[in-house]
Amino acid sequence: xxxxxxxxxxxxxxxxxYVEEAFLYLHPDVxxxxxxxxxxxxxVDSLGFVELVEEVQSRYGIAVDALExxxxxxxxxxxxxxxxxxxx
Amino acid sequence: xxTLDEDLRRAAAAAPGKEALVVDGGARRISFAELDAAAGAxxxxxxxxxxxxxxxxxxxxxxxxxxxxxxYGTLRAGAAFVPLNPTIKADKLAYxxxxxxxxxxxxxxxLEPIAREACAQAPSVRHVxxxxxxxxxxxxxxxxxxxxxxxxxxxxxxxxxxxxxxRPKGVTLxxxxxxxxxxxxxxxxxxxxxxxxxxxxxxxxDYGLYQLLMCVRVGATLVLERGFAFxxxxxxxxxxxxxxGFPGVPTIFQLLTAAGGGDSAIRELPCLRFLTNTAAxxxxxxxxxxxxxxxxxxxxSMYGLTECKRVAWLPPAQLDARPDSVGIxxxxxxxxxxGDDGRRVPPGEVGELIVRGAHVMQxxxxxxxxxxxxxxxxxxxxxxxxxxxxxxxxxEEGFLSFVGRRDxxxxxxxxxxxxxxxxxxxxxxxxVRTAAVIGAPDRLLGEAIVAYVVPCEGAELRxxxxxxxxxxxxxxxxxxxxxxxxxxxxxxxxxxIDRRALAEQAAFAEAVR
Numbered sequence: 161x162x163x164x165x166x167x168x169x170x171x172x173x174x175x176x177x178y179v180e181e182a183f184l185y186l187h188p189d190v191x192x193x194x195x196x197x198x199x200x201x202x203x204v205d206s207l208g209f210v211e212l213v214e215e216v217q218s219r220y221g222i223a224v225d226a227l228e229x230x231x232x233x234x235x236x237x238x239x240x241x242x243x244x245x246x247x248x
Numbered sequence: 249x250x251t252l253d254e255d256l257r258r259a260a261a262a263a264p265g266k267e268a269l270v271v272d273g274g275a276r277r278i279s280f281a282e283l284d285a286a287a288g289a290x291x292x293x294x295x296x297x298x299x300x301x302x303x304x305x306x307x308x309x310x311x312x313x314x315x316x317x318x319x320y321g322t323l324r325a326g327a328a329f330v331p332l333n334p335t336i337k338a339d340k341l342a343y344x345x346x347x348x349x350x351x352x353x354x355x356x357x358x359l360e361p362i363a364r365e366a367c368a369q370a371p372s373v374r375h376v377x378x379x380x381x382x383x384x385x386x387x388x389x390x391x392x393x394x395x396x397x398x399x400x401x402x403x404x405x406x407x408x409x410x411x412x413x414x415r416p417k418g419v420t421l422x423x424x425x426x427x428x429x430x431x432x433x434x435x436x437x438x439x440x441x442x443x444x445x446x447x448x449x450x451x452x453x454d455y456g457l458y459q460l461l462m463c464v465r466v467g468a469t470l471v472l473e474r475g476f477a478f479x480x481x482x483x484x485x486x487x488x489x490x491x492x493g494f495p496g497v498p499t500i501f502q503l504l505t506a507a508g509g510g511d512s513a514i515r516e517l518p519c520l521r522f523l524t525n526t527a528a529x530x531x532x533x534x535x536x537x538x539x540x541x542x543x544x545x546x547x548x549s550m551y552g553l554t555e556c557k558r559v560a561w562l563p564p565a566q567l568d569a570r571p572d573s574v575g576i577x578x579x580x581x582x583x584x585x586x587g588d589d590g591r592r593v594p595p596g597e598v599g600e601l602i603v604r605g606a607h608v609m610q611x612x613x614x615x616x617x618x619x620x621x622x623x624x625x626x627x628x629x630x631x632x633x634x635x636x637x638x639x640x641x642x643x644e645e646g647f648l649s650f651v652g653r654r655d656x657x658x659x660x661x662x663x664x665x666x667x668x669x670x671x672x673x674x675x676x677x678x679x680v681r682t683a684a685v686i687g688a689p690d691r692l693l694g695e696a697i698v699a700y701v702v703p704c705e706g707a708e709l710r711x712x713x714x715x716x717x718x719x720x721x722x723x724x725x726x727x728x729x730x731x732x733x734x735x736x737x738x739x740x741x742x743x744x745i746d747r748r749a750l751a752e753q754a755a756f757a758e759a760v761r
Contacts, residue, residue: 205475206476207661210692227483227484229481231481233480
């Protein structure tokens, strides 16, 4: 995911703010980069991903199929940005 | 076959090249011969380090090849394994290490710091082995045969479970207990060497552990995943690995069927032969969704507790006629319902479920008092039956239905949580005057852990900070889903905290959410 959109885009900032508010506060010692995998860092567990999917569905009006709930689409901030950009 | 290790030896002899384990999403495949050899290598290593028959080896590992190797390697060394949830924190780990007087810990690089921290408070631990590198034998240590290999009555495992006192209790299981339970379950699931089971539940949870034991017992393949985070990945694996059996709990089945598109037919999975559910009842809507999504699969409702692994199963053909029932006792066992006077109650009446059979545990490690509460004299002088502490009723034909629990244990995501354990963490925090933890009905979790906290005068507490403090001290599944601040907690006439009133408030809050 391009360095060019690393800062400034509303979508990326929005998603990051949500992840920080919903999950990151439980892990104050973790420095999350946009490419870091939520699962590997233990920031989001299986129920957390449900919250994440529900948030993406309601905030961006996207209907997410169970088959789409994968690491590639929801596993990191980069993945989320790409997925939402593609689908909204 | 009388020990778990013999099951592996037999499977490796019968079909050495067959896949025993598929891990890392299919990137790594391990044959029965390889699993057998790896178990032998770890056993040799443990011997070389001086771990004796009957000693306890604690396993702190996520689901993966190393966890399976550690289980069978420990058994082959004649020792007993103690599987622990990898999200356990150092203090509780230290408690368990001391409680079972562990001789060694097997862990991985990510969990090693927690293991080391805990071992510093547990003098019995002589060795920490870090997987995968330290699971193999040093050449010098290889090949020593056991002078006295374990027999069926020897200790095979201690599985810790939440106790209502807030301290985990170690359920002691002999080889006979575990081979019997595995054999009984594979009978009613009709499992054979052609089965391929996908396991996403942790091996530290007996439901996950038995998937491994049962597959090895019948020579079937276990597709082992670290967890259940991405339904899309699981659905893809079910298809790609031609999975025939998928064990889940209600939370998992809901995520699998309710996410997003929901009722869109998921994908053709003609190989999928059975789904099993335990830990809590499936909602009728989830049953319908599962049948629509996986039309080829039979759905088994089951009930059990670690103290005997599994009590009952509902033959799938009975699901429509008896959607609320968990069925009949597993093959080779008995179960009945007793009133407070110790007599069997007639059909339709509520009482405590009692279980009899070779799957009933040997007791709680180091805890004769708790053991006496659960294990009671049976029909024969040598026999003990298990009083489950769960309230049930049976219909005219003996089909069992769960009514409720006698204690205040919460079942969240299928795992047991003792409110007192969470309350103890909250009470120890600065600024907390008192706290009460209850289970509130939750669509996804079964029960959600809700904490009510009364701050000390002048203390500024924030729910988010309290949850964070819990997350630093408790396993993931024990962290309250909600923390609410109150000026006072409701009390009963005799001055105790009124948990029922709190539960009603929480249920109401959930209903209007």
